[in-house]
Amino acid sequence: MNSLKQDVSRIQELTAAAFHQTGGLAALAGSGQTDAVKLQRMLEQTMERFDQTTLELRRLCEKHSPGAGGYGSRPAAPRMEVDGYVERFGYSWLHIQLNTLLPHCRYQTPEWLSDTIRRLLDEYESGGSTLPHFNTAMLVIDEHCGIDGRHIFDQDNKGWKAVSNAIKGRLIPDDDQHTLSLALLSRKSELNVCHITLLDQSDAADFFAMHSGDYVRSDFYSGTWE
Numbered sequence: 001m002n003s004l005k006q007d008v009s010r011i012q013e014l015t016a017a018a019f020h021q022t023g024g025l026a027a028l029a030g031s032g033q034t035d036a037v038k039l040q041r042m043l044e045q046t047m048e049r050f051d052q053t054t055l056e057l058r059r060l061c062e063k064h065s066p067g068a069g070g071y072g073s074r075p076a077a078p079r080m081e082v083d084g085y086v087e088r089f090g091y092s093w094l095h096i097q098l099n100t101l102l103p104h105c106r107y108q109t110p111e112w113l114s115d116t117i118r119r120l121l122d123e124y125e126s127g128g129s130t131l132p133h134f135n136t137a138m139l140v141i142d143e144h145c146g147i148d149g150r151h152i153f154d155q156d157n158k159g160w161k162a163v164s165n166a167i168k169g170r171l172i173p174d175d176d177q178h179t180l181s182l183a184l185l186s187r188k189s190e191l192n193v194c195h196i197t198l199l200d201q202s203d204a205a206d207f208f209a210m211h212s213g214d215y216v217r218s219d220f221y222s223g224t225w226e
Contacts (some may be wrong), residue, residue, distance in 0.1 A: 007060045014056055018049035047103065051112040083116050084193075086124035090210070091203050092132050094171065095221055096120060096196040101145050102158040113162035117196075121170070137172050138181040138204045139164060140197040140211075144189035155184045163196055171198055195221050 025042055084098040096117060103110045125131055141160050160182070164175040173179055181201055199207055211220065 004064055007056075007063065011053065011057055011060060014049070014053040018046070018053050021046045021049045047110065051110060054112050084120055086120050086129075088129070088132070089221070090199065090207065093197055093199040093203065093207070094132055096198075097221065098194040098196065099192075101143055101192050101194055102141070102160055110159045110162050113159055114166040117163060117166035118170075121166075131171060132198075133170075134172050134198065134200050136179055136181075136201045137198050138183065138201050138207070139167075140183045140185065140195075140199070140207065142185040142187070142195040142197070143193075144187055144195065145192045146188060146190060158184075160184060167198065197221075 021042075025046060028039060028042060084096060084100075087095050087097075089095055098113075098116070103113060121131060141163060164180060164182070168175040168180075181204070197207070
């Protein structure tokens with residue numbers, strides 16, 4: 001119980017620090033200043049604070065969770081697919097759908113995104129499925145979003161590095177330029193989702209041929225075209 005108390009105290013400390021960080025944002029907003037660089041940096045610092053709190057809370061839940069059937073043998077709460085899912089399609093390609101867009105990260109790589117992808121992969125394996133491993137691979141990140149859903153359009157300001165960080169050493173040996181090729185794509189859509197596909201580099205031509213032919217179809221990533 002002392003361990004739980006200490007962990008909860010740690011969460012309170014992180015939450016307080018995150019709340020304090022929002023005070024700086026509020027002060028900047030109230031000052032009427034329009035320094036875009038300063039605003040971007042403060043936003044990412046605030047995001048980092050909340051990321052730390054989320055990751056700590058995830059670890060606390062795993063550490064202290066009684067598991068299914070706990071709390072008077074009541075059934076576990078129904079799963080909410082707020083993060084996304086993993087599937088295999090095509091020539092044993094791996095597809096990860098994130099039900100959100102890549103976060104902005106001009107200054108920092110979002111650790112919560114790497115953690116979320118790792119957890120989705122863990123869940124996929126725990127269901128009895130096998131993850132592929134590629135000696136050389138292509139990573140295709142395809143964002144579907146509307147203009148209102150995205151405010152930063154420069155690819156170099158998006159947190160795509162969190163994806164390669166999450167899969168190196170597990171799905172690929174490394175994420176260096178000779179092992180992993182990268183393609184950043186986007187299309188306008190009413191839904192804000194991010195499709196991540198990992199495939200063998202030798203399959204790149206087949207993937208883009210199929211992707212180009214079915215680009216306007218929403219079922220490309222569902223595998224119904226096979």
